[in-house]
Amino acid sequence: xxxxxxxxxxxxxxxxxxxxxxxxxxxxxxxxxxxxxxxxxxxxxxxxxxxxxxxxxxxxxxxxxxxxxxxxxxxxxxxxxxxxxxxxxxxxxxxxxxxxxxxxxxxxxxxxxxxxxxxxxxxxx
Amino acid sequence: xxxxxxxxxxxxxxxxxxxxxxxxxxxxxxxxxxxxxxxxxxxxxxxxxxxxxxxxxxxxxxxxxxxxxxxxxxxxxxxxxxxxxxxxxxxxxxxxxxxxxxxx
Numbered sequence: 001x002x003x004x005x006x007x008x009x010x011x012x013x014x015x016x017x018x019x020x021x022x023x024x025x026x027x028x029x030x031x032x033x034x035x036x037x038x039x040x041x042x043x044x045x046x047x048x049x050x051x052x053x054x055x056x057x058x059x060x061x062x063x064x065x066x067x068x069x070x071x072x073x074x075x076x077x078x079x080x081x082x083x084x085x086x087x088x089x090x091x092x093x094x095x096x097x098x099x100x101x102x103x104x105x106x107x108x109x110x111x112x113x114x115x116x117x118x119x120x121x122x123x124x125x
Numbered sequence: 126x127x128x129x130x131x132x133x134x135x136x137x138x139x140x141x142x143x144x145x146x147x148x149x150x151x152x153x154x155x156x157x158x159x160x161x162x163x164x165x166x167x168x169x170x171x172x173x174x175x176x177x178x179x180x181x182x183x184x185x186x187x188x189x190x191x192x193x194x195x196x197x198x199x200x201x202x203x204x205x206x207x208x209x210x211x212x213x214x215x216x217x218x219x220x221x222x223x224x225x226x227x228x229x
Contacts, residue, residue, distance in 0.1 A: 012172065013172045013175055013176060014142060014146070014176075015139055015142060015143065015175070015176035015179055015180075016175050016176065016179070018135075018138070018139060018142075019139070019179055022132070022135055057168070057171060057172075085171065085174065085175065106175040106178065107175055107178035107179045
């Protein structure tokens, strides 16, 4: 039996959060939810998260600060996928500079999201 | 709603949340606009728009983008009250239609 892949979703918009959870649970992933950066940091610090999926604009610690936390403080290589609305190209570039692996725009296409996740995880191996 | 596929229960859960939450959000946005609190208005709009997209309500989203443009460019917000009024009317109408069509 293979170990489940734990994905942490950090998103403060309820509809987006539930849509992401629904898509990823149906695809067989194990899901952890955080509605702000503080909750996300707490979950990340436990060390059992395999992928971080984060919005840029979340309360307390932004998505960018979470990426910095993962790469610098936790020194973790886990794949990070950034969620963003269209038109925030500069911010997405900054996310890549901080160590994000990929991004997806909202509203997301479920097939596209799953493909990007698979690609990121295969590159990690 | 592409995300939901054929899961009716999930669709209803999302619609119910939208119907319950949207009047509160619209009121908050009107307050921010009246108070000329552009930062909080922009943040509220930023959160509101993706939900509309998920539900396929693109007509309101277009107006939201126009308001966001006004706010981010820092140009005078003389059109804002009218745009906000239109967003409020459209949002309220969508909520009423959903309530009736889905008995929410």
